[in-house]
Amino acid sequence: TQLLEQSPQFLSIQEGENLTVYCNSSSVFSSLQWYRQEPGEGPVLLVTVVTGGEVKKLKRLTFQFGDARKDSSLHITAAQPGDTGLYLCAGLNSNYQLIWGAGTKLIIKP
Amino acid sequence: EAGVTQSPTHLIKTRGQQATLRCSPISGHTSVYWYQQALGLGLQFLLWYDEGEERNRGNFPPRFSGRQFPNYSSELNVNALELEDSALYLCASSPGTGRIDGYTFGSGTRLTVV
Incomplete structure (x- = not known):
């Protein structure tokens, strides 16, 4: 069974701090996605990374795909209360299935 | 362009009853996925339909079933409801098999079993 381990499960920090969320697997993925979900809503796609070593930036969010395409990280610089939410990673395997991490619940305190 | 729409938004059922949840994908999308999300937790994959066929099924009992119609909309049926079936049920769509662009x-259906 393919697993995508996401850490930390929960993170509560002050506004202005930096943070990193990790997704790790022993399996190779053809691509990996990051989503953010707010209470009572469906997850919203933030980014898709495809190439090993790829780095994508979305304002204060930086996404990296590992060289071997087995892991990924999300780094947020100068976190703001609007960044609060559940962050989910999902990897696409060779059977065209999305394998989901368990999520990181992020709270940014003003 | 209309997004993925789910109905109803909220559903309250009694233990032992049946629930039917509906999903309309984005126009042009042929794949529909169903997920269960317990309160505050991650997504548990339920079912995947593409072009009217069931492509894959998650680790759920047979009382969770569904179908996809010729217009690519989909239904999720949950029979013999149990209290632990209470969750947010999310539907997602994509352009087709292997396409995650x-x-x-959708915004989900909140099912409460009492």
């Missing part, structure tokens, strides 16, 4: 979720 444009993978989009």
